Amino acid sequence: MLQSCKDSFARTGQLKTAHGIVSTPVFSPVGSQATVKTMTPEDLESMGIEMVLANTYHLYLRPGIDVIEKVGGIHDLMSWKRAILTDSGGYQIFSLARLCKVNDEGVTFRSHIDGSSHLITPRLAIEYQVRLGSDIIMVLDQCPPPTAELEEIRKATERTHRWAGICRNCGIRNDRVMFAIVQGGLYPELRRWSAETLTSMDFAGYAIGGLSLGEPKNLTINMVRETVSALPVDKPRYLMGVGSPEDIMECVDQGIDIFDSALPTQVARKGALFTARGRRNIRNSIYKDMEAPFDPDCDCCTCSNFSAAYLNHLFKCRELLAYRLATIHNLSFISRLMRDIRLSIAEGTFPRFKRKFIEGYVTTDERVRVAQKKKWLEAQVKKKNGRG
Numbered sequence: 001m002l003q004s005c006k007d008s009f010a011r012t013g014q015l016k017t018a019h020g021i022v023s024t025p026v027f028s029p030v031g032s033q034a035t036v037k038t039m040t041p042e043d044l045e046s047m048g049i050e051m052v053l054a055n056t057y058h059l060y061l062r063p064g065i066d067v068i069e070k071v072g073g074i075h076d077l078m079s080w081k082r083a084i085l086t087d088s089g090g091y092q093i094f095s096l097a098r099l100c101k102v103n104d105e106g107v108t109f110r111s112h113i114d115g116s117s118h119l120i121t122p123r124l125a126i127e128y129q130v131r132l133g134s135d136i137i138m139v140l141d142q143c144p145p146p147t148a149e150l151e152e153i154r155k156a157t158e159r160t161h162r163w164a165g166i167c168r169n170c171g172i173r174n175d176r177v178m179f180a181i182v183q184g185g186l187y188p189e190l191r192r193w194s195a196e197t198l199t200s201m202d203f204a205g206y207a208i209g210g211l212s213l214g215e216p217k218n219l220t221i222n223m224v225r226e227t228v229s230a231l232p233v234d235k236p237r238y239l240m241g242v243g244s245p246e247d248i249m250e251c252v253d254q255g256i257d258i259f260d261s262a263l264p265t266q267v268a269r270k271g272a273l274f275t276a277r278g279r280r281n282i283r284n285s286i287y288k289d290m291e292a293p294f295d296p297d298c299d300c301c302t303c304s305n306f307s308a309a310y311l312n313h314l315f316k317c318r319e320l321l322a323y324r325l326a327t328i329h330n331l332s333f334i335s336r337l338m339r340d341i342r343l344s345i346a347e348g349t350f351p352r353f354k355r356k357f358i359e360g361y362v363t364t365d366e367r368v369r370v371a372q373k374k375k376w377l378e379a380q381v382k383k384k385n386g387r388g
Contacts, residue, residue, distance in 0.1 A: 002234070005350040009228070009255035012345040015236055017083040017135040018175040019075065022050045024236065024257040025341055027243065027334050028085055029265060032058045032092075034068075034078040037265050038324040039331070041080045047300075047328075047335045050082055051135075053260045056128050057089025057096070060118075061111050065128050073133030085260070086134035087240075088125040090141045090181075091209070102142060104162060122166040130172055136205070139167040141181040143210050153185035161197050168201050177204035179238060185210060186219055188226040195230035205236035205258075212241045212261075221250055228255045245274060245337055246363050249354050252341055264334050268326035271315045274333040278362035282326065287312040300332035301325075 002013040015022040029036045029044065032055040036044060044052065054074060059065070071077050074084055090107075094100055097109035106121030125140035140163050142156040160183045172178060180198040184190030198206060208227050211220050224239060231237055236257045242248065243261020251259070264274070271283040275295050282294060290308035302311070302325040314322035344353035 003346055005345045006348055007351050008253050008345075008354075010252050010341075010345050010350045011255060011257070012342045013257070015083075015257070017051075017177075018173075019081060019083045019135055020050065022083050023342055025248075025252050025338055025345075026051060026258055027248065027338050028053045028258065028260040029331055030055075030260055030262040031078070032262075033062075034059060034074055036327075036331075037269070038320075038327045039265075041078065043328060044080075044331070045082070047332045048339060049331065049335055051085060051258075052080065052082075053085045053087060054078075054132070054134070055087050055089055055092060056125065056132065057087075057092040057120075059086075059132065060089065060120075060128055061113055065131050069131045073131075075133055083135045084133075085136040085238075085258075086129045086132055086138065088129065088138045088140045089120065090125075091143045091240075093120060094143055102159070104159065106140070106163075107142075122163040123170055126167050126170040126172070126178070130176070135176060137172060137176060137178045138207065139164045139178065139180050139203075141183060141209055143183065144185065146186055146210065146213050146215050148185065150185075150187060153183075153187065154190060157183045157185075157190055157194050161194065164198055164201060164203075168203065179203055179205040179207050179236070181207045181209040181240070182227050182231075183210050184223075184227075186215060186223060188223070191223055191227045192230045195227050199230065199232055203235070205238060206231050207238040207240050207258075208256075209240045211239070212247075217247065220247070221254070224251055224254050224256065243334070244363075245334070246358065246361055248334075248337070249341070249357055252345075253350070253354060264330040265327050268330040269323045271322075271326065273326055274330050276357070276360055279364065282308065282311045283315050284312075294329070298329065298333065300329050302329040302332075 002011045004011040013024050015024055028051045031052045034054055036052060068074055068077050093107050093109050096112045098112060099110045101108045106119055108119050110117055122140045129137040141160040144153050144156040164180045180203040182194045182198060184194045211223055238258035239251050239256045241261055242259050243263035248259055271281050272279045273282055287308040293303040294308040294311055295303050344350040
């Protein structure tokens with residue numbers, strides 16, 4: 001049952017899965033290869049994480065669907081007892097795999113690992129996720145780059161709809177659910193068309209894909225707003241690839257229920273730690289002699305047991321423990337933020353909670369953020385072409 005908040009589209013509810021109830025809004029850490037980097041399942045449970053994301057593309061290539069199925073499915077493989085959402089791998093195929101060829105049948109691609117040739121069809125994408133034992137299964141979609149021309153994005157969106165129809169007709173167990181993925185680039189009319197077309201197919205939930213790929217944040221929010229306005233109120237809404245605290249706050253305000261992103265774990269391994277005042281780099285010299293915890297307001301395992309000076313030392317020496325302790329802090333911060341968001345919605349105080357958070361949170365400079373994203377995307381292209 002959904003509970004909405006006055007003066008906001010924010011809502012809180014519960015998502016029932018075969019591996020427990022997930023309270024929404026929820027953030028799912030990314031564990032593409034059946035692991036959230038540096039974390040154990042016990043770590044995640046202690047933080048209150050209720051669902052993680054795994055990726056079908058990566059798991060298909062290694063260790064392989066047969067191997068995972070043989071050991072009892074992905075939950076047994078990674079010893080995770082709670083919910084798992086699996087991405088179909090469409091985005092990874094188009095961004096990582098070499099020599100992609102797409103038609104209405106599916107996508108033929110060469111592995112970014114060994115160059116071997118593979119074909120993924122909409123039916124195979126669903127079959128693989130069923131065999132993995134996923135709780136929430138995603139349809140196969142075509143995700144064009146946001147810089148593509150209008151006609152290219154329109155054709156990709158139309159193909160996504162056709163593939164969604166094929167996926168919808170694939171049988172899955174009653175205790176599993178399937179989400180469609182809305183595409184349409186940065187064109188409001190395509191976003192609304194995609195949402196309305198997929199809604200007519202009556203999926204269990206709807207994801208918003210193809211955003212947070214380097215476009216300005218105001219465009220991201222505008223596309224989320226346009227899409228949500230065409231989605232049913234009584235179905236879960238999942239915004240793919242968004243994980244910065246300020247973006248989560250803005251998109252919860254638009255009515256988003258589920259988030260995933262590798263951002264909190266990626267930036268942690270670079271020494272960027274979340275605080276209520278924005279990101280701080282633990283490598284900075286200001287922390288070299290700090291005997292106090294990095295964040296005295298944080299009760300995570302890292303801040304409860306170690307000084308900022310120790311974290312600074314670990315990063316300077318490139319000790320593996322540095323990445324683990326930083327990741328514990330960032331995921332704990334996000335998990336606590338989601339808990340507080342849910343509480344504020346239930347109490348009807350979310351607009352005030354959001355305003356106070358945004359006023360105190362210093363965001364990364366937009367120009368720096370766009371430049372960093374561009375650099376990351378260029379690295380992905382080099383990797384795809386075998387030059388990384």
